Amino acid sequence: MTSVDDSPELxxxxxxxxxxFKEGVVPYLFVVPGLLLVFGILGYAVVGGAILSxxxxxxxxxxxxxxxxxxxxxxxxxxxxxxxxRTLLFVVVSIALGxxxxxxxxxxxxxxxxxxxxxxxLSLVPYFVSxxxxxxxxxxIFTTSGGFANSVxxxxxxxxxxxxxxxxLAFMVAVxxxxxxxxxxxxLILLGGLQTIDREIYDSASIDGAxxxxxxxxxxxxxxxxxxxxxxxxxxxxxxxxxDIILALTAGGPQRATELLSIxxxxxxxxxxxxxxxxxxxMVLLAFNTALSVLYLKVFVxxxxxxxxxx
Amino acid sequence: MDAPFVALQDLRKSFGTTDVLHGINxxxxxxxxxVLVGPSGCxxxxxxxxIAGLEKIKHGRIVIDGEIVNRVHAKNRGIAMVFQNYAxxxxxxxxxxxxxxxxxxxxxxxxxxxxxKTAADILQLEQLLDRLPAQLSGGQRQRVAMGRALVRxxxxxxxxxxxxxxxxxxxxxxxxxxxALHQRLESTTIYVTHDQVEAMTMSDIVVVMNxxxxxxxxxxxxxxxxxATEFVAAFMGSPAMNLLRGRVxxxxxxPAVDVGEGLxxxxxxxxxxxxxxxxxxxxxxxxxxxxxxxxxxxxxxxxLVEPAGWETHLHADIHGRRFRAISTERLDVTPGSRIALAPxxxxxHLFDGSSGAxx
Ligand SMILES: Nc1ncnc2c1ncn2[C@@H]1O[C@H](COP(=O)(O)OP(=O)(O)OP(=O)(O)O)[C@@H](O)[C@H]1O
Ligand SMILES: [Mg+2]
Numbered sequence: 023m024t025s026v027d028d029s030p031e032l033x034x035x036x037x038x039x040x041x042x043f044k045e046g047v048v049p050y051l052f053v054v055p056g057l058l059l060v061f062g063i064l065g066y067a068v069v070g071g072a073i074l075s076x077x078x079x080x081x082x083x084x085x086x087x088x089x090x091x092x093x094x095x096x097x098x099x100x101x102x103x104x105x106x107x108r109t110l111l112f113v114v115v116s117i118a119l120g121x122x123x124x125x126x127x128x129x130x131x132x133x134x135x136x137x138x139x140x141x142x143x144l145s146l147v148p149y150f151v152s153x154x155x156x157x158x159x160x161x162x163i164f165t166t167s168g169g170f171a172n173s174v175x176x177x178x179x180x181x182x183x184x185x186x187x188x189x190x191l192a193f194m195v196a197v198x199x200x201x202x203x204x205x206x207x208x209x210l211i212l213l214g215g216l217q218t219i220d221r222e223i224y225d226s227a228s229i230d231g232a233x234x235x236x237x238x239x240x241x242x243x244x245x246x247x248x249x250x251x252x253x254x255x256x257x258x259x260x261x262x263x264x265x266d267i268i269l270a271l272t273a274g275g276p277q278r279a280t281e282l283l284s285i286x287x288x289x290x291x292x293x294x295x296x297x298x299x300x301x302x303x304x305m306v307l308l309a310f311n312t313a314l315s316v317l318y319l320k321v322f323v324x325x326x327x328x329x330x331x332x333x
Numbered sequence: 334m335d336a337p338f339v340a341l342q343d344l345r346k347s348f349g350t351t352d353v354l355h356g357i358n359x360x361x362x363x364x365x366x367x368v369l370v371g372p373s374g375c376x377x378x379x380x381x382x383x384i385a386g387l388e389k390i391k392h393g394r395i396v397i398d399g400e401i402v403n404r405v406h407a408k409n410r411g412i413a414m415v416f417q418n419y420a421x422x423x424x425x426x427x428x429x430x431x432x433x434x435x436x437x438x439x440x441x442x443x444x445x446x447x448x449x450k451t452a453a454d455i456l457q458l459e460q461l462l463d464r465l466p467a468q469l470s471g472g473q474r475q476r477v478a479m480g481r482a483l484v485r486x487x488x489x490x491x492x493x494x495x496x497x498x499x500x501x502x503x504x505x506x507x508x509x510x511x512x513a514l515h516q517r518l519e520s521t522t523i524y525v526t527h528d529q530v531e532a533m534t535m536s537d538i539v540v541v542m543n544x545x546x547x548x549x550x551x552x553x554x555x556x557x558x559x560x561a562t563e564f565v566a567a568f569m570g571s572p573a574m575n576l577l578r579g580r581v582x583x584x585x586x587x588p589a590v591d592v593g594e595g596l597x598x599x600x601x602x603x604x605x606x607x608x609x610x611x612x613x614x615x616x617x618x619x620x621x622x623x624x625x626x627x628x629x630x631x632x633x634x635x636x637l638v639e640p641a642g643w644e645t646h647l648h649a650d651i652h653g654r655r656f657r658a659i660s661t662e663r664l665d666v667t668p669g670s671r672i673a674l675a676p677x678x679x680x681x682h683l684f685d686g687s688s689g690a691x692x
Binding site (some may be wrong): 220223225226227229230231232233236239240244245259307326 | 378382385386387407408409412413415416418419420422424433434437438481485680
């Protein structure tokens with residue numbers, strides 16, 4: 023080695039190629055297959071759906087390229103407009119009700135000290151009941167004659183409405199069934215957020231004279247913001263794509279009151295075998311989900327105080 | 334003496350079936366800086382949280398400034414508390430942290446501004462007001478936590494191990510800063526620590542707790558010089574007092590404690606100590622003089638030398654018993670050296686062998 027520096031130089035350490043490999047390459051070897059699988063399937067579905075939405079398909083699955091014709095057809099179909107508005111209303115009401123209920127349950131579970139595990143386990147049960155079983159259960163509760171709800175109402179001498187026959191009521195029952203399924207998981211996400219908050223902070227707020235409401239609004243909510251974002255993504259995604267429960271509960275009726283985009287998509291693609299139009303609907307749902315997820319991530323996760331620090 | 338500013342009367346506390354506090358009685362005069370000290374788990378935090386209003390009181394009474402506060406909410410007790418982990422609101426800037434309690438009390442904006450400015454001046458927080466807690470060093474967070482207590486202008490300051498998360502140097506600095514702050518504001522303070530050095534150096538009154546009871550309370554040097562129990566003797570002072578079990582005898586007419594292995598430790602006669610009593614013999618390391626003259630004391634073999642700068646700590650074995658001694662001279666000894674150690678019989682502490690009470 024020719025060194026112009028006259029100070030004696032330490033010989034460079036021999037490179038430990040094995041260590042370099044272990045640190046630099048091995049982790050990726052583990053991550054990459056998973057990523058490929060996820061993006062492969064997702065990409066295949068999205069790209070496949072996008073292609074399908076630009077083609078007309080006959081019953082032998084022969085494709086003819088038709089450009090944006092499917093989009094024009096779908097967007098001008100009054101049934102689509104109805105399904106779109108129903109879905110947006112369904113999602114908004116589901117989010118409001120679902121997040122509200124999840125928050126209340128999470129705060130309650132947070133305070134439960136005795137039998138903690140039992141209650142937390144129990145609260146997940148609805149999540150594991152299949153969609154059809156959930157629908158059957160809700161039918162059992164809300165059937166007009168002999169249903170549980172009306173038995174109670176008539177015993178109390180109150181009017182007994184036709185829950186699943188009245189468009190507005192059927193819509194609310196569908197929202198409830200949807201919440202039944204998605205609230206448990208959202209609750210656990212929020213509960214996880216609550217548990218990261220140092221109890222001393224609540225003690226401090228108590229001495230500082232904050233009311234329960236002030237503590238919730240000024241301390242709890244801002245501190246669980248990222249978890250709130252995650253559970254919003256979950257609730258939104260489920261509400262846009264909920265399908266089996268509604269199909270078995272109301273099949274989209276009465277008078278298309280519960281005909282959500284997912285139901286409409288199913289009927290278009292698999293009953294009418296119009297895959298082109300079905301794919302258009304899939305793209306619409308995908309666009310909503312992606313846009314809202316990005317929005318939530320930006321507002322709730324990136325906008326969190328922990329992120330602000332990194333600027 | 335005037336009526337105490339804070340009085341704790343027969344306070345008890347249990348969590349489920351575990352009794353944590355067994356009847357605490359304590360009176361604290363106004364303006365005093367009181368340090369609660371004791372080993373981990375002895376109930377210091379529980380006691381402080383009861384005074385703060387964070388734990389329910391089911392038995393006993395707490396009086397603050399003449400008012401029984403058992404049923405008074407924490408926010409109305411006129412207290413402020415500094416927590417071990419600071420408990421700053423992580424999503425609020427320093428300014429917002431300081432303002433929070435005042436906002437909750439609906440204080441006028443100009444008054445909020447004034448108080449924040451005063452606190453920031455005292456604690457040198459001006460530069461930090463717009464930062465988030467995560468952007469502060471440990472010492473700065475500590476000061477913000479104190480600032481947050483300060484703006485409330487409380488009657489009573491409560492500190493729960495506020496320095497335990499700081500490094501040694503910063504801890505010494507903050508210790509002095511908290512003391513200086515107390516001298517300036519003269520607000521009555523109860524300060525919890527498990528560090529007896531903090532207790533000694535900071536307090537007007539030390540309260541030593543052990544297993545849910547108060548062992549002794551009083552001015553720090555009084556506890557140091559006349560520990561009421563074997564526990565206090567062992568707990569206060571560093572390096573710790575030498576404590577040896579034995580039996581009172583008369584050796585050549587002079588009173589001594591026979592600690593076995595043929596070792597007799599001398600003490601000055603005192604009332605209430607009779608031959609044959611089982612006792613614990615206590616001697617502070619600084620009262621075990623190291624002499625170069627082998628004829629002048631007990632011969633020991635040096636086991637460990639700890640130079641601490643201006644003084645040297647020695648561990649030496651006498652008749653197989655380990656003793657701690659301190660010398661302010663630079664000693665020319667190494668492990669294995671033989672030295673003479675002379676106990677000062679006038680400075681010996683004796684404790685009852687079974688109850689641990691001072692004799
Ligand atoms: N909420 C609680 N539930 C049950 N036991 C508790 C609770 N809080 C404290 N304890 C118990 O009470 C005892 C005293 O606790 P405390 O926190 O007062 O101790 P400490 O003296 O502050 O100790 P440290 O120096 O470790 O902080 C401990 O044995 C602890 O396990
Ligand atoms: Mg504690």
